[in-house]
Amino acid sequence: MKSSAMRDMMAVTARPEVISLAGGLPDTSTFPPETFAAVAQRIATESCARALQYGPTEGLAETKDCIAEVMAAEGMPLDRDDMIVTTGGQQVIDLVAKTLIDPGDVVIAEGPTYPGAVPVFLAYQADVVQIEMDSAGMRVDLLEETLERLDREGRRPKFIYTVPTFQNPAGVTMSLSRRRRLVEIAHERELLVLEDNPYGLLRYEGDALPPLYALDRGVFVMYLGTFSKILSPGIRLGWVAAPPPVLEKINLGKQGTDLCTSTLSQLMVQAYFERGNWRDYVDSLTDIYRKRRDTMLDALAEHFPRQAEWTRPGGGLFIWATLPDFIDTTDLLARALRDNVAFVPGEGAFLDGRGRNAMRLNFSGSDEESIREGIRRIGEVVTEQVELYGTLTGKESPAAAAPAAEVVQMPTPAERARRAQ
Amino acid sequence: MKSKAARPAEPGARPRRVAVLKGGRSLERQVSLRSGGRVEDALARLGHEVEPIDVGLDLIRRLRDARPEVAFIAMHGRDGEDGTVQELLEILDIPYTGSGVLACVRATDKVLAKHLMVEAGIPTPDFFAFNETAFRELGAAEALAAIEERLDFPIVIKPSSQGSALGIKFARSAADVPAALVAAFSYDSKVLLERHVDGRDLAVSILDDEPLPVVEAVPQGDEFYDFQARYEIGRTSFICPAELPAGVTEQAHELALRVYRLLGCHAFARVDLMLDADGELTVLEANPIPGLTETSLLPQAAEAAGISFDQLVGRIVELAPKTAPT
Numbered sequence: 128m129k130s131s132a133m134r135d136m137m138a139v140t141a142r143p144e145v146i147s148l149a150g151g152l153p154d155t156s157t158f159p160p161e162t163f164a165a166v167a168q169r170i171a172t173e174s175c176a177r178a179l180q181y182g183p184t185e186g187l188a189e190t191k192d193c194i195a196e197v198m199a200a201e202g203m204p205l206d207r208d209d210m211i212v213t214t215g216g217q218q219v220i221d222l223v224a225k226t227l228i229d230p231g232d233v234v235i236a237e238g239p240t241y242p243g244a245v246p247v248f249l250a251y252q253a254d255v256v257q258i259e260m261d262s263a264g265m266r267v268d269l270l271e272e273t274l275e276r277l278d279r280e281g282r283r284p285k286f287i288y289t290v291p292t293f294q295n296p297a298g299v300t301m302s303l304s305r306r307r308r309l310v311e312i313a314h315e316r317e318l319l320v321l322e323d324n325p326y327g328l329l330r331y332e333g334d335a336l337p338p339l340y341a342l343d344r345g346v347f348v349m350y351l352g353t354f355s356k357i358l359s360p361g362i363r364l365g366w367v368a369a370p371p372p373v374l375e376k377i378n379l380g381k382q383g384t385d386l387c388t389s390t391l392s393q394l395m396v397q398a399y400f401e402r403g404n405w406r407d408y409v410d411s412l413t414d415i416y417r418k419r420r421d422t423m424l425d426a427l428a429e430h431f432p433r434q435a436e437w438t439r440p441g442g443g444l445f446i447w448a449t450l451p452d453f454i455d456t457t458d459l460l461a462r463a464l465r466d467n468v469a470f471v472p473g474e475g476a477f478l479d480g481r482g483r484n485a486m487r488l489n490f491s492g493s494d495e496e497s498i499r500e501g502i503r504r505i506g507e508v509v510t511e512q513v514e515l516y517g518t519l520t521g522k523e524s525p526a527a528a529a530p531a532a533e534v535v536q537m538p539t540p541a542e543r544a545r546r547a548q
Numbered sequence: 549m550k551s552k553a554a555r556p557a558e559p560g561a562r563p564r565r566v567a568v569l570k571g572g573r574s575l576e577r578q579v580s581l582r583s584g585g586r587v588e589d590a591l592a593r594l595g596h597e598v599e600p601i602d603v604g605l606d607l608i609r610r611l612r613d614a615r616p617e618v619a620f621i622a623m624h625g626r627d628g629e630d631g632t633v634q635e636l637l638e639i640l641d642i643p644y645t646g647s648g649v650l651a652c653v654r655a656t657d658k659v660l661a662k663h664l665m666v667e668a669g670i671p672t673p674d675f676f677a678f679n680e681t682a683f684r685e686l687g688a689a690e691a692l693a694a695i696e697e698r699l700d701f702p703i704v705i706k707p708s709s710q711g712s713a714l715g716i717k718f719a720r721s722a723a724d725v726p727a728a729l730v731a732a733f734s735y736d737s738k739v740l741l742e743r744h745v746d747g748r749d750l751a752v753s754i755l756d757d758e759p760l761p762v763v764e765a766v767p768q769g770d771e772f773y774d775f776q777a778r779y780e781i782g783r784t785s786f787i788c789p790a791e792l793p794a795g796v797t798e799q800a801h802e803l804a805l806r807v808y809r810l811l812g813c814h815a816f817a818r819v820d821l822m823l824d825a826d827g828e829l830t831v832l833e834a835n836p837i838p839g840l841t842e843t844s845l846l847p848q849a850a851e852a853a854g855i856s857f858d859q860l861v862g863r864i865v866e867l868a869p870k871t872a873p874t
Contacts, residue, residue: 138578519730
């Protein structure tokens, strides 16, 4: 659970003198202002009254066509009727939770999971069960064990929440065999899965794996998409594709929440998609973020002590670093803030106190120089604490830098075991 | 930010131009922003002219531009509570609310405050204090075992200067100590190892040399050793006035007032105490600028004494020197 101490500290990370690797922000300064101006001009000229009006709850047909283009690009052809346009992807998590969760219901999530989903599940009083991950994503074998255990307890999860591709916060991607097995499990047990895929198109290497939604063809998998990472988070536009009965309930829920998604935002997307190839901007982002990821990985290898491990994401926005278990990253953040640098302490991605020796590092929101300097400063305070611990325990452990070529796996369960205090 | 519109002051209180200093880079920034916001509203209701300042690099320029008659320091922790901002205001000849530089320095440094209490015969839990260099340069780690023997487990390990619950760790055995020290050193180069007092958490707020009703903090559920829980809204409930055995309230008041005077506090402060199973009171620490949020203890204690939040803020402003300190 995100503690109040951590919330208080996150407030300091927003100060201008702080190099913040704590955000999850795309770099919107890369978007061409002239494109924005042209899109806005076109809406003003051609559809001013409509843009200022309410729209249908499920979204505008033109916007849905744009979404269908994005879905097709990720190998998931989709009809207009099989989706609802939402106010950002976050609203999908909220609406799915609102629609499906009764107090005390089990929701299964990855451990660590997207920190922004945690307060949503808690608000609907779900009992969140987190499944360990490794470098190939959620441990589906452990998922099956957990489902068996819950079965014996007479409890049936309402849904499984997963970010299979370039996961937030862990930066890992679920392997194809696990994707297949997860979809099989969903079919065998008639379990719903919420696939959250904000980062799938931000791929820096290798070939895309099929989304769960493509493997399942929309029978048990609900799919969350968003324009936040491929166009702009400020327009607050996402979507959900789901089996028809679920979609109907979500539609009802959305009516109560906000009647409809911003018509202005929807028309902006439409005008933007008609103006040119939307993939060009995604490609330009991919080039920028790939360099930033590489910069961060190089800096980690240079500045973090050998006792630290981190993931090597093939896309997305985040790297997850795991430190020796005697370091509490919430306390470490206090020390790092004295050097004007910030990250997200791992405890925010767990509901059970795990993750206290881990941190999430964002590489998309800072330029390469800031990333290098930020990682240097964090590495310095981590090294300082590793050395201090060595001094205190009488076990001198020289904190030499890790070899640059080392590819680091997700931490083992033992390493992530909760610290006594 | 624009100054809030002034309305007529309450009878007897002259409207003044008050700069409310809040926020800053302290880890308690968020609490301070809430305290400050609430103080601004109260000052505006009292008819004062309010200039809110989120303390940062432009502090001096903003103070020179605003030319306040008095500065209300609604900051907690580093900079605001440790005498730093007070020193700057002295240099600028701007009167300010609350304690002066010396009292802030004494109270914020828990180690110094505890040494002063011991010297004055005020009961405070046994302790040892170290700075980082003792471990790094002087091999103090080898003395840890002896310290642990003298204090008895469980012990509490905390940074010397952190005001909130941040960095406070509970060590049940020697194995917990090194990681707890590493955590505490994240906040300060000086840490305190203190005997843990099992008992009831009491707080005595003082306003203008008068102790207010005692507040007891009761952690909810079975989370006694979870320090975090003590500071989370909804996980701790507060009772004011605390229901205490005969004579204990008077003793707590007397002890708190002695600490307040010993440290040289002015206008207001909060003193935290423990009441153990034997009915003995010990003083943990004093806070020269306690929280002023909706859930903070000083406003609750004032309320219990029949002093509204507006009246409390009004009194604090009135107690600030009328002219600049010399």
